Amino acid sequence: MNVDIKMLAKHLRLSISTVSRALRDSYEISAKTKQRVKEMAAQLNYQPNPYASSLRKNKSKTIAVVIPEITNNFFALAINGIEYISQEKKYHVLIYLTHESLLKEIEVANHLQNGRVDGVLLSLSAETNKYDHLVNLKATGIPVVFFDRICESIPGSCITTDDFEGGFAATEHLILCKCKKIAYLDLSRHLSISSKRMQGYVAALNKHNIHVDERLIMQFSNDVSANEEVITDALDSSDRPDGIFASVEKLAIASYNVCEKLKINIPEQVKIIGFSNLEISSLLNPSLSTITQPAYEIGKQAALQLLRYLEKKNMTDVHETIILKSTLIPRGSTKVTSFK
Amino acid sequence: MNVDIKMLAKHLRLSISTVSRALRDSYEISAKTKQRVKEMAAQLNYQPNPYASSLRKNKSKTIAVVIPEITNNFFALAINGIEYISQEKKYHVLIYLTHESLLKEIEVANHLQNGRVDGVLLSLSAETNKYDHLVNLKATGIPVVFFDRICESIPGSCITTDDFEGGFAATEHLILCKCKKIAYLDLSRHLSISSKRMQGYVAALNKHNIHVDERLIMQFSNDVSANEEVITDALDSSDRPDGIFASVEKLAIASYNVCEKLKINIPEQVKIIGFSNLEISSLLNPSLSTITQPAYEIGKQAALQLLRYLEKKNMTDVHETIILKSTLIPRGSTKVTSFK
DNA sequence: CTGTTAGCGCATTCAG
DNA sequence: CTGAATGCGCTAACAG
Numbered sequence: 006m007n008v009d010i011k012m013l014a015k016h017l018r019l020s021i022s023t024v025s026r027a028l029r030d031s032y033e034i035s036a037k038t039k040q041r042v043k044e045m046a047a048q049l050n051y052q053p054n055p056y057a058s059s060l061r062k063n064k065s066k067t068i069a070v071v072i073p074e075i076t077n078n079f080f081a082l083a084i085n086g087i088e089y090i091s092q093e094k095k096y097h098v099l100i101y102l103t104h105e106s107l108l109k110e111i112e113v114a115n116h117l118q119n120g121r122v123d124g125v126l127l128s129l130s131a132e133t134n135k136y137d138h139l140v141n142l143k144a145t146g147i148p149v150v151f152f153d154r155i156c157e158s159i160p161g162s163c164i165t166t167d168d169f170e171g172g173f174a175a176t177e178h179l180i181l182c183k184c185k186k187i188a189y190l191d192l193s194r195h196l197s198i199s200s201k202r203m204q205g206y207v208a209a210l211n212k213h214n215i216h217v218d219e220r221l222i223m224q225f226s227n228d229v230s231a232n233e234e235v236i237t238d239a240l241d242s243s244d245r246p247d248g249i250f251a252s253v254e255k256l257a258i259a260s261y262n263v264c265e266k267l268k269i270n271i272p273e274q275v276k277i278i279g280f281s282n283l284e285i286s287s288l289l290n291p292s293l294s295t296i297t298q299p300a301y302e303i304g305k306q307a308a309l310q311l312l313r314y315l316e317k318k319n320m321t322d323v324h325e326t327i328i329l330k331s332t333l334i335p336r337g338s339t340k341v342t343s344f345k
Numbered sequence: 346m347n348v349d350i351k352m353l354a355k356h357l358r359l360s361i362s363t364v365s366r367a368l369r370d371s372y373e374i375s376a377k378t379k380q381r382v383k384e385m386a387a388q389l390n391y392q393p394n395p396y397a398s399s400l401r402k403n404k405s406k407t408i409a410v411v412i413p414e415i416t417n418n419f420f421a422l423a424i425n426g427i428e429y430i431s432q433e434k435k436y437h438v439l440i441y442l443t444h445e446s447l448l449k450e451i452e453v454a455n456h457l458q459n460g461r462v463d464g465v466l467l468s469l470s471a472e473t474n475k476y477d478h479l480v481n482l483k484a485t486g487i488p489v490v491f492f493d494r495i496c497e498s499i500p501g502s503c504i505t506t507d508d509f510e511g512g513f514a515a516t517e518h519l520i521l522c523k524c525k526k527i528a529y530l531d532l533s534r535h536l537s538i539s540s541k542r543m544q545g546y547v548a549a550l551n552k553h554n555i556h557v558d559e560r561l562i563m564q565f566s567n568d569v570s571a572n573e574e575v576i577t578d579a580l581d582s583s584d585r586p587d588g589i590f591a592s593v594e595k596l597a598i599a600s601y602n603v604c605e606k607l608k609i610n611i612p613e614q615v616k617i618i619g620f621s622n623l624e625i626s627s628l629l630n631p632s633l634s635t636i637t638q639p640a641y642e643i644g645k646q647a648a649l650q651l652l653r654y655l656e657k658k659n660m661t662d663v664h665e666t667i668i669l670k671s672t673l674i675p676r677g678s679t680k681v682t683s684f685k
Numbered sequence: 686c687t688g689t690t691a692g693c694g695c696a697t698t699c700a701g
Numbered sequence: 702c703t704g705a706a707t708g709c710g711c712t713a714a715c716a717g
Contacts, residue, residue, distance in 0.1 A: 009710055020688045025712060033686060052459035056405065057710035059396040060693050067439075075424055081416045088415075088442050097461070099407075100438050102428050119392035121437070145347075349694055360704040365696060373702060397694035400709050 008049045017045050028053070067097040068311060069122040071113055073105045073130045073154070077254065078282040079300045080128070083152065086304025087126060094312050096123075105227040107132035114138040118145045124311045129154040131193035131227060148314040152307040153298075155197050155326075162314075163326045164307040166298045168198050171331040172205025175250050175278045175296050178333060180213050182276050184248030188221045188239060190256040190279075202252045202280070221246060225256055232256065236263040240275065251279030261293060280331075294335045302329055348389045357385050368393070404463050407437040408651060411453055411467040413445045413494070417594065418622040419640045420468070423492065426644025427466060434652050436463075445567040447472035454478040458485045464651045469494040471533035471567060488654040492647040493638070495537050495666075502654075503666045504647040506638045508538050511671040512545025515590050515618045515636050518673060520553050522616050524588030528561045528579060530596040530619075542592045542620070561586060565596055572596065576603040580615065591619030601633060620671075634675045642669055 010028075014021045019042070027034045027042035034042075045051075059065040070087055072080045084100070091098045099122060103109040110130045115138060117125055125142065127149055136156055143149050143161065155163040179187050189206045191199050203222065210217050223239065225232045236259055239245060251257035257279025264271050271277060271293065281295040306327055354364045359382070367374045367382035385391075399405040410427055412420045424440070431438045439462060443449040450470045455478060457465055465482065467489055476496055483489050483501065495503040519527050529546045531539050543562065550557050563579065565572045576599055579585060591597035597619025604611050611617060611633065621635040646667055 011710080021710095022689080022712080023687055025710095026687085029712085035686060038686080050458075054400070054710050055459055055461045056396045056399040057693090058712075060394070060400050060695090061710080061712045063693075065396065075428075076418065076421045078416065081421050084415055084440065085442065088440060092442075098440050100424065100428060100440050101432075102425065118390075119395055121395045350696095351694075361695085362697075362705075363703055365694095366703085369696080375702060378702085394694050397709090398696080400711090401694080401696050403709075 008051050009054065010051075013042065013045055013049065013051055016049065017042060063120070064123050064315075065097075065121065066095060067099060067122045068308070068315075069099045069101060069113075069117055069125045071101045071103060071110065071117075071125060071127040073103050073128060075100075075102055079153070079254070079298060082282060082300035083128075083304035083307070086301040086306075087308040088304075090305050090308035090312065096312060103130040105131040107134070111138040114142045117147065118142055120147075122147070123315050124148040124150070126150050126152060126307050126311055127156075128152055129156055129196060131196060134195040148311060150307050150311040150314075152303055153198060157197055160324050162310050162324065164303050164310060165197070165326070165328055166303070166331045167328050168201035168331075169205040169208070171280065171296045171298075171333075172202030172250070172252075173209045174205070174331075174333045175202075175280075175294075176206045176209035177213070178278055178294060178335060179248035179250060179276055180209060180215065182248070182272070184246075184276055185215070186218075186221065186244075186246045187215075187248035187250060188223060188246040190236075190249060190251040190253075190260065191222060191224050192253050192256065194224065198280075199252050202250075206250055225259075229255070229259065232259045233263055236260055237267065240264065240267055240269060245269075245275070247275055249275060249277045249279075251277065254279060254281040254283065257281055257293065257295070294333070297332045297334055299329045299331070348391050349394065350391075353382065353385055353389065353391055356389065357382060403460070404655075405437075405461065406435060407439060407462045408648070408655075409439045409441060409453075409457055409462040409465045411441045411443060411450065411457075411465060413443050413468060413470045415440075415442055419493070419594070419638060422622060422640035423468075423644035423647070426641040426646075427648040428644075430645050430648035430652065436652060443470040445471040447474070451478040454482045457487065458482055460487075462487070463655050464488040464490070466490050466492060466647050466651055467496075468492055469496055469536060471536060474535040488651060490647050490651040490654075492643055493538060497537055500664045502650050502664065504643050504650060505537070505666070505668055506643070506671045507668050508541030508671075509545040509548070511620065511636045511638075511673075512542030512590070512592075513549045514545070514671075514673045515542075515620075515634075516546045516549035517553070518618055518634060518675060519588035519590060519616055520549060520555065522588070522612070524586075524616055525555070526558075526561065526584075526586045527555075527588035527590060528563060528586040530576075530589060530591040530593075530600065531562060531564050532593045532596065534564065538620075539592050542590075546590055565599075569595070569599065572599045573603055576600055577607065580604065580607055580609060585609075585615070587615055589615060589617045589619075591617065594619060594621040594623065597621055597633065597635070634673070637672045637674055639669045639671070 010021055010024050014024045024042050027039045028046060070084060075081060088098055101113045103113060107130055110133055125147060136159055139156060139159055150162045152164040155165050176187060189203055191203060193199055207217055223235060225235060240263055249260050251260055257277055260277050264275055269275050278294040282297055282300050350364050351361055354361045364382050367379045410424060415421060428438055441453045447470055450473055465487060476499055479496060479499055490502045492504040495505050516527060529543055531543060533539055547557055563575060565575060580603055589600050591600055597617055600617050604615055609615050618634040622637055622640050
């Protein structure tokens with residue numbers, strides 16, 4: 006770091022404050038002076054020190070994105086949307102991964118109290134079952150917008166998908182495919198997306214007068230091989246399910262892998278549907294249907310919502326929830342359905 | 346932001362400087378005082394202002410990651426590795442996407458001259474064919490480490506894959522599968538990865554005494570539908586290639602899609618191999634072989650390299666290039682080969 | 686329209 | 702071992 010505002014002022018024989026104002030296009034500076042200043046700034050390749058400015062103004066033009074994982078097309082797409090909006094609005098984006106760990110999430114949330122960012126976009130970890138760290142974070146005055154895996158016990162802004170409808174449609178899809186025994190693969194009891202999707206699952210079963218068998222609702226963790234074991238146990242028996250609704254992508258993939266290993270034919274013996282944002286659907290086995298979320302749009306909406314807070318300080322804590330539509334893509338057909 | 350070092354000092358009846366030193370574990374403070382200070386800090390939930398500290402020390406404990414896209418498993422995995430190392434070393438990670446645009450890359454590189462970050466990890470955009478912006482960035486004293494799509498005309502640190510060997514192996518794989526007419530699908534003439542992979546392609550053809558036909562070396566862009574058109578033109582003729590080596594994942598997928606559309610059987614009529622980091626290989630068509638890069642490891646190595654610079658200031662500009670091995674995964678077989 | 690002055694919160698001289 | 706004083710680079714009163 007070399008040329009600062011003081012040096013510019015010296016070169017221009019102007020005061021520091023005049024230069025500062027000219028650069029910020031203040032109304033109290035003459036057009037001529039502004040031009041002189043800007044030309045000199047360009048000539049000397051002046052770069053304003055963001056930290057000096059942040060310290061002074063007490064805002065950093067930076068937001069944090071806190072997500073459970075990144076090797077997941079949903080979150081990659083969401084970041085894409087977030088970054089798009091941020092770049093447009095001249096904001097900077099810090100990334101923090103919790104790897105589905107509550108401890109990490111707490112650590113990050115506590116750290117973010119220090120004012121490094123003006124606002125936070127957050128998607129809960131699968132482990133998260135208490136929210137003090139988030140309440141505390143909001144209490145320090147830092148706006149938090151939840152997306153996808155939202156926190157329903159804290160009032161605030163949320164961007165999410167119609168998980169109930171998605172779960173309902175996925176389950177009904179299997180029912181209409183003549184499945185009689187449909188398993189629900191759950192990532193975490195605590196997550197909003199999981200419980201909503203499960204409610205949709207239960208509602209669809211009820212509608213079609215199918216008994217809800219608790220044993221078919223299975224819990225999973227972040228451990229791939231443990232997950233595959235549970236699925237193997239479920240599938241490696243004569244009275245196995247004939248349909249699987251995976252609440253998240255990785256569980257759909259795990260189910261697929263287990264079927265392959267056990268030589269169970271998809272979709273003849275078992276039909277699988279799952280929430281997924283893989284953009285390479287044509288590469289997938291044509292029998293694996295998916296429910297796709299508008300991940301890019303969710304990222305954009307979340308960022309827009311957050312930045313709206315940050316720009317308009319007269320907004321008191323708004324509680325706006327935006328619910329975007331998911332899309333059912335039945336494989337082997339080109340039919341695409343958007344619901345409500 | 347509320348409780349600052351001054352308030353801590355008042356509560357403790359100590360001077361500001363003593364508190365500051367105690368918090369930083371300075372050797373000139375007694376153990377007892379340190380403890381008092383730290384307890385009070387914890388009690389009042391003191392959060393040091395990172396921007397004040399950055400301004401004073403002229404470093405931000407922040408790095409930038411500049412990548413062409415994020416909805417690509419390679420970069421998602423790389424970020425995973427980068428974030429892992431950064432979190433471990435208490436660094437913060439800013440993300441900038443260039444969307445394969447040189448203009449965006451220039452914009453970002455110029456912006457990063459302002460000292461917002463201590464260092465930069467960068468993977469070139471497909472369009473990048475001049476490097477002034479990167480030379481300038483390095484000239485300001487900000488360390489830059491290139492990864493994957495490295496810049497060979499600028500001396501410095503690079504983390505990359507054995508692209509020549511990968512290209513060679515991929516091509517030879519097709520040759521050994523009896524392909525006679527192998528197309529090379531190139532993302533950009535400018536990228537190191539593309540040209541290295543192509544050199545491997547040429548070398549493999551030479552080794553097996555196959556004539557290198559320039560018409561089989563095809564250039565592609567970032568435009569998916571334009572790409573599919575080019576591939577369609579190539580495949581929709583009687584003397585079409587019987588093998589395709591895609592230099593990047595998206596071109597392999599595009600090839601696959603076109604084959605499907607044209608009802609060309611894979612692998613009977615056309616064999617496809619491509620660089621790819623999709624972690625769901627079992628879901629892929631079993632005839633689509635891949636070359637996989639150690640993306641997570643590349644991210645980790647790149648971050649480690651950069652942070653090593655940042656921590657040891659006595660290091661003069663080191664030019665270290667680390668080349669990691671890629672892995673060929675022939676589908677339909679469990680054989681996995683690491684080379685070099 | 687422009688200049689003077691006083692901090693933002695912290696780290697680091699320099700004195701004791 | 703601790704305290705007083707200075708300034709990182711910039712913005713925002715408060716004057717003129």
